[in-house]
Amino acid sequence: MSVDSMFVHKMWDETELSKMVPGGIPFPMLSDAAGRVGSTYGVYDPEAGVETRGRFIIDPDGIIQGYEVLTPPVGRNVAESLRQIRAFQLVRKTKGKEATPSGWQPGKPTLKPGIDLVGKVWEVWNTDMAFKD
Protein backbone atom coordinates (compact mmCIF):
# COMPACT_ATOMS: atom_id res chain seq x y z
CA MET A 1 0.00 0.00 0.00
CA SER A 2 1.31 3.41 -0.97
CA VAL A 3 -0.24 6.80 -1.70
CA ASP A 4 0.13 6.11 -5.43
CA SER A 5 -3.10 5.71 -7.40
CA MET A 6 -4.16 2.33 -8.73
CA PHE A 7 -3.32 3.69 -12.22
CA VAL A 8 0.30 4.19 -11.23
CA HIS A 9 0.37 0.75 -9.57
CA LYS A 10 -0.78 -0.81 -12.84
CA MET A 11 1.91 0.96 -14.87
CA TRP A 12 4.65 0.25 -12.34
CA ASP A 13 3.76 -3.44 -12.36
CA GLU A 14 3.66 -3.54 -16.16
CA THR A 15 6.81 -1.54 -16.87
CA GLU A 16 9.15 -2.56 -14.05
CA LEU A 17 7.93 -5.07 -11.46
CA SER A 18 6.97 -7.71 -14.00
CA LYS A 19 10.62 -7.65 -15.12
CA MET A 20 11.66 -8.63 -11.62
CA VAL A 21 8.77 -10.95 -10.80
CA PRO A 22 7.63 -13.27 -13.63
CA GLY A 23 3.95 -12.60 -14.32
CA GLY A 24 3.93 -9.40 -12.26
CA ILE A 25 2.90 -8.88 -8.65
CA PRO A 26 0.39 -11.58 -7.60
CA PHE A 27 -1.10 -9.76 -4.62
CA PRO A 28 -3.20 -6.59 -4.35
CA MET A 29 -1.40 -3.26 -4.73
CA LEU A 30 -3.49 -0.82 -2.69
CA SER A 31 -3.95 2.91 -3.02
CA ASP A 32 -4.06 5.14 0.05
CA ALA A 33 -4.39 8.66 -1.38
CA ALA A 34 -4.24 11.22 1.48
CA GLY A 35 -2.74 8.53 3.71
CA ARG A 36 -5.88 7.79 5.70
CA VAL A 37 -5.07 4.14 6.29
CA GLY A 38 -1.38 4.89 6.85
CA SER A 39 -2.30 7.52 9.44
CA THR A 40 -4.48 5.07 11.32
CA TYR A 41 -1.64 2.54 11.28
CA GLY A 42 0.82 5.19 12.45
CA VAL A 43 3.08 5.07 9.38
CA TYR A 44 1.96 8.01 7.24
CA ASP A 45 4.34 10.99 7.14
CA PRO A 46 2.21 14.10 6.48
CA GLU A 47 5.23 16.34 5.82
CA ALA A 48 6.56 14.11 3.07
CA GLY A 49 3.09 13.03 1.95
CA VAL A 50 4.12 9.36 1.74
CA GLU A 51 3.91 6.20 3.79
CA THR A 52 7.04 5.10 5.63
CA ARG A 53 8.15 1.48 5.35
CA GLY A 54 5.80 -0.21 7.78
CA ARG A 55 4.61 -3.78 7.67
CA PHE A 56 2.02 -5.48 9.87
CA ILE A 57 1.37 -9.18 10.51
CA ILE A 58 -2.38 -9.71 11.01
CA ASP A 59 -3.64 -13.13 12.11
CA PRO A 60 -6.83 -14.92 10.95
CA ASP A 61 -8.80 -13.24 13.76
CA GLY A 62 -7.76 -9.79 12.54
CA ILE A 63 -5.33 -9.23 15.43
CA ILE A 64 -2.04 -7.39 14.84
CA GLN A 65 0.65 -9.82 16.02
CA GLY A 66 3.69 -7.86 14.98
CA TYR A 67 4.86 -4.82 13.08
CA GLU A 68 8.06 -3.21 11.96
CA VAL A 69 8.55 0.34 10.64
CA LEU A 70 11.66 1.64 8.88
CA THR A 71 12.50 5.02 7.36
CA PRO A 72 12.49 4.92 3.54
CA PRO A 73 16.17 4.32 2.62
CA VAL A 74 16.40 0.84 4.15
CA GLY A 75 14.50 -2.07 2.64
CA ARG A 76 12.71 -4.83 4.49
CA ASN A 77 14.07 -8.31 5.06
CA VAL A 78 11.25 -10.42 3.70
CA ALA A 79 12.80 -13.64 5.01
CA GLU A 80 12.39 -12.21 8.51
CA SER A 81 8.74 -11.32 7.89
CA LEU A 82 8.09 -14.88 6.72
CA ARG A 83 10.00 -16.30 9.72
CA GLN A 84 7.82 -14.30 12.07
CA ILE A 85 4.62 -15.39 10.34
CA ARG A 86 5.69 -19.05 10.65
CA ALA A 87 6.47 -18.49 14.32
CA PHE A 88 3.07 -16.90 15.00
CA GLN A 89 1.42 -19.74 13.09
CA LEU A 90 3.18 -22.30 15.30
CA VAL A 91 2.13 -20.50 18.48
CA ARG A 92 -1.44 -20.32 17.21
CA LYS A 93 -1.50 -23.98 16.20
CA THR A 94 -0.26 -25.10 19.63
CA LYS A 95 -2.70 -22.66 21.28
CA GLY A 96 0.19 -20.97 23.04
CA LYS A 97 1.59 -24.17 24.56
CA GLU A 98 4.75 -23.58 22.58
CA ALA A 99 6.66 -20.34 22.18
CA THR A 100 9.54 -19.57 19.84
CA PRO A 101 12.84 -18.47 21.38
CA SER A 102 15.17 -15.83 19.93
CA GLY A 103 16.52 -16.75 16.50
CA TRP A 104 13.98 -19.52 16.02
CA GLN A 105 13.75 -20.99 12.54
CA PRO A 106 11.27 -23.65 11.43
CA GLY A 107 12.52 -27.01 12.68
CA LYS A 108 14.49 -25.59 15.59
CA PRO A 109 13.48 -26.29 19.19
CA THR A 110 10.63 -24.35 20.74
CA LEU A 111 10.03 -23.60 24.41
CA LYS A 112 7.11 -24.87 26.46
CA PRO A 113 6.31 -22.13 28.99
CA GLY A 114 5.27 -23.42 32.38
CA ILE A 115 6.22 -23.48 36.03
CA ASP A 116 8.70 -26.31 35.43
CA LEU A 117 10.72 -24.17 33.05
CA VAL A 118 11.13 -21.26 35.46
CA GLY A 119 14.86 -20.74 36.02
CA LYS A 120 15.58 -23.78 33.84
CA VAL A 121 15.53 -22.30 30.34
CA TRP A 122 19.33 -22.61 30.33
CA GLU A 123 18.94 -26.40 30.49
CA VAL A 124 17.00 -26.56 27.24
CA TRP A 125 18.27 -23.57 25.28
CA ASN A 126 21.51 -21.64 24.83
CA THR A 127 22.38 -18.45 22.97
CA ASP A 128 24.34 -20.33 20.27
CA MET A 129 21.04 -21.82 19.16
CA ALA A 130 19.83 -18.35 18.21
CA PHE A 131 22.58 -17.92 15.66
CA LYS A 132 23.44 -21.26 14.15
CA ASP A 133 21.28 -22.44 11.27
Added chain:
Amino acid sequence: MAKELDISCARPVGSEVEGVLTDSNTKKHESKKEEKTMIMIGREAPDFTAPGYQNGNFLNFKLSDYRDKWVLLCFYPGDFTFV
Protein backbone atom coordinates in the same frame (compact mmCIF):
# COMPACT_ATOMS: atom_id res chain seq x y z
CA MET B 1 -13.11 -11.68 -2.88
CA ALA B 2 -12.61 -8.02 -3.82
CA LYS B 3 -15.29 -6.11 -5.77
CA GLU B 4 -14.58 -4.90 -9.29
CA LEU B 5 -14.31 -1.10 -9.44
CA ASP B 6 -16.18 1.06 -11.92
CA ILE B 7 -13.61 3.60 -12.94
CA SER B 8 -13.94 6.88 -14.80
CA CYS B 9 -11.75 9.91 -15.38
CA ALA B 10 -12.67 11.33 -11.99
CA ARG B 11 -10.03 10.53 -9.39
CA PRO B 12 -11.20 7.82 -7.04
CA VAL B 13 -12.18 8.92 -3.54
CA GLY B 14 -9.38 6.87 -2.04
CA SER B 15 -9.29 4.74 1.03
CA GLU B 16 -11.72 4.74 3.94
CA VAL B 17 -10.95 3.72 7.47
CA GLU B 18 -13.63 2.31 9.77
CA GLY B 19 -14.71 4.97 12.25
CA VAL B 20 -12.58 7.81 10.88
CA LEU B 21 -14.35 10.87 9.46
CA THR B 22 -13.75 11.97 5.91
CA ASP B 23 -15.50 14.78 3.99
CA SER B 24 -17.77 12.29 2.27
CA ASN B 25 -18.95 10.49 5.41
CA THR B 26 -19.12 13.46 7.78
CA LYS B 27 -22.88 13.73 7.34
CA LYS B 28 -23.34 10.15 8.51
CA HIS B 29 -21.37 10.75 11.69
CA GLU B 30 -22.55 14.26 12.58
CA SER B 31 -22.91 13.48 16.26
CA LYS B 32 -19.55 11.68 16.60
CA LYS B 33 -16.39 13.61 17.34
CA GLU B 34 -13.46 12.85 15.08
CA GLU B 35 -11.26 10.23 16.73
CA LYS B 36 -7.92 9.00 15.58
CA THR B 37 -7.84 5.23 15.82
CA MET B 38 -4.31 4.27 16.75
CA ILE B 39 -3.16 0.73 16.29
CA MET B 40 -2.05 -1.41 19.19
CA ILE B 41 -0.14 -4.67 19.15
CA GLY B 42 -2.29 -7.59 20.16
CA ARG B 43 -5.46 -5.67 19.30
CA GLU B 44 -7.70 -5.80 16.29
CA ALA B 45 -6.30 -4.21 13.14
CA PRO B 46 -8.47 -1.23 12.06
CA ASP B 47 -10.66 -2.26 9.16
CA PHE B 48 -10.45 -0.28 5.93
CA THR B 49 -11.44 -0.33 2.29
CA ALA B 50 -9.10 0.84 -0.44
CA PRO B 51 -9.00 0.75 -4.23
CA GLY B 52 -6.20 -1.20 -5.83
CA TYR B 53 -4.76 -3.12 -8.73
CA GLN B 54 -4.24 -6.87 -8.99
CA ASN B 55 -3.50 -9.07 -12.00
CA GLY B 56 -4.94 -6.72 -14.60
CA ASN B 57 -7.99 -5.63 -12.60
CA PHE B 58 -8.93 -2.57 -10.57
CA LEU B 59 -10.72 -3.74 -7.45
CA ASN B 60 -11.97 -2.50 -4.10
CA PHE B 61 -10.33 -4.25 -1.16
CA LYS B 62 -11.61 -4.58 2.39
CA LEU B 63 -9.30 -5.86 5.13
CA SER B 64 -12.06 -7.76 6.92
CA ASP B 65 -12.60 -9.86 3.76
CA TYR B 66 -9.32 -11.53 4.70
CA ARG B 67 -10.45 -12.86 8.05
CA ASP B 68 -9.45 -16.51 8.43
CA LYS B 69 -6.24 -15.75 6.53
CA TRP B 70 -2.86 -14.43 7.59
CA VAL B 71 -2.25 -10.96 6.17
CA LEU B 72 1.05 -9.18 5.66
CA LEU B 73 0.13 -5.52 5.16
CA CYS B 74 3.08 -3.62 3.71
CA PHE B 75 3.33 0.15 3.36
CA TYR B 76 6.00 1.77 1.22
CA PRO B 77 6.83 5.33 0.12
CA GLY B 78 6.37 5.28 -3.64
CA ASP B 79 6.12 3.50 -6.96
CA PHE B 80 9.03 4.03 -9.33
CA THR B 81 11.39 4.78 -6.42
CA PHE B 82 14.41 2.77 -5.49
CA VAL B 83 14.46 0.58 -2.42
